[in-house]
Amino acid sequence: MTRVIRGQTLSFAADGKAVHESRGAVAVGDDGTILWAGPQSLLPQGFAQAEVDDYGDKLVMPGFIDAHIHFPQYRMLAAPGKDLLDWLTRFTFPEESRYADAAYARAAAAIFLKRLFAHGTTSALAFCSVHKTCAEALFAAAEAHGMALVTGKTMMDRNAIPAVEDTPETGARETVELYEKWHGKGRLRYAVTPRFAITSSDAQLKVSGELLSSLPGALMQTHLSESPGEIAFVKELFPRAKDYTDVYDHYGLLSDRSLFAHGIHLSDRECARLSESGSTVVHCPTSNTFLGSGLMSMRWLREQDRPVHLGVATDVGGGTSYSMLATLGETYKVQMLTGYKPTAHELFRMATRGNAGRLKIDHETGALEHGKFADIVVLDPEATPVLASRHELSSSLEDVLFSLMILGGDRAVTATYVKGRKVHERA
Secondary structure (H helix, E strand, O other), X not given: OOEEEEEEEEEEOOOOOEEEEEEEEEEEOOOOEEEEEEEHHHOXXXXXXXXXXXXXXXXXXXXXXXXXXXXXXXXXXOOOOOOHHHHHHHHHHHHHHHHHXXXXXXXXXXXXXXXXXXXXXXXXXXXXXXXXXXXXXHHHHHHHOOOEEEEEXXXXXXXXXXXXXXXXXXXXXXXXXXXXXXXXXXXXXXXXXXXXXXXXXXHHHHHHHHHHHHOOOOEEEEEEOOOHHHHHHHHHHOOOOOOHHHHHHHOOOOOOOEEEEEXXXXXXXXXXXXXXXXXXXXXXXXXXXXXXXXXXXXXXXXXXXXXXXXXXXXOOOOOOOOOHHHHHHHHHHHHHHOOOOOOHHHHHHXXXXXXXXXXXXXXXXXXXXXXXXXXXXXXXXOOOHHHHHHHOOOOOHHHHHHHHHHHOOHHHEEEEEEOOEEEEEOX
């Protein structure tokens, strides 16, 4: 059945400009795609008999897209560590070892997606554990919801515990098997996923590059330049490399389909090479501050002579919130500390259309446009007493968005739709 969703609609055009209707409407077809979007006063007569979800003055926006999140760490928020490497050893690897159990992975996948939807996230680029069962579970859960999801089994063959290690051979074989089964099925995509240089041998990184070049349409996700200790360890493991980025470059892992989480301590040379290759760096502010890794400067990465593509993400479970609203708020604070003041419009665009482009799914989601899937979040600028009081002072859309990203969270999410179907509604 056709459905019309009414509210204060907001989306971002390809040129970055906001498309805002104070009294807007989105008409959704029975296949979950957007048939029409615009002012309520111009809604075509053909939709007059459609069912209506009317959200009044609440914001109706494209659903948030999380460009870096760890599914098997869904329980690990607020797990303390002395630094990144200590945190991985004490908490992450033991937790991820549980995902060898297919039943456990299936139950966890249902919880994980429910939490994403409750926070207004409708698509994600997610890490799984090293186990094939983990990726199978997440793919199957996302397919059941008609969700645009990109994921892949993690590959790591050293510097971990045996329960979460594979080999270059098994990692490659299982990657191909998962790709052939899931990539392009519904709205699913595959990502070749070497965890990071510390946990992958030369042989496994070589295999990862070969997989990226041989699997059409697959993305590649890994970590880069997150903490000083990590960078020093990479230098010990790869003494002939020019720098951390050069390790990945040597094995063919820099490309316009490659996403590198963090990128905090990158040199000018590294930024130039990432820019030249079309690679993306994904900013993960809450995990960077929580683990004491450092402050990533968007202004540094965007230097005009060698601009690097940027995404933004929660990085749960190193990140401390599933909420992209909270993540945007922390992005603002981190950037202020580095001398750059982003606007709320800029950050909301990054979390919707921007991240869709980085994940190569902008043809189907990330904006309220005809033909795209109706992946939608409804936000309430007056969801809490504190937000309501602040809302009284807002005199522009920028004010409203700013207060949502600083003071909002899951309580500000009234409803979430994936492919036109409501998957979350706040009581």
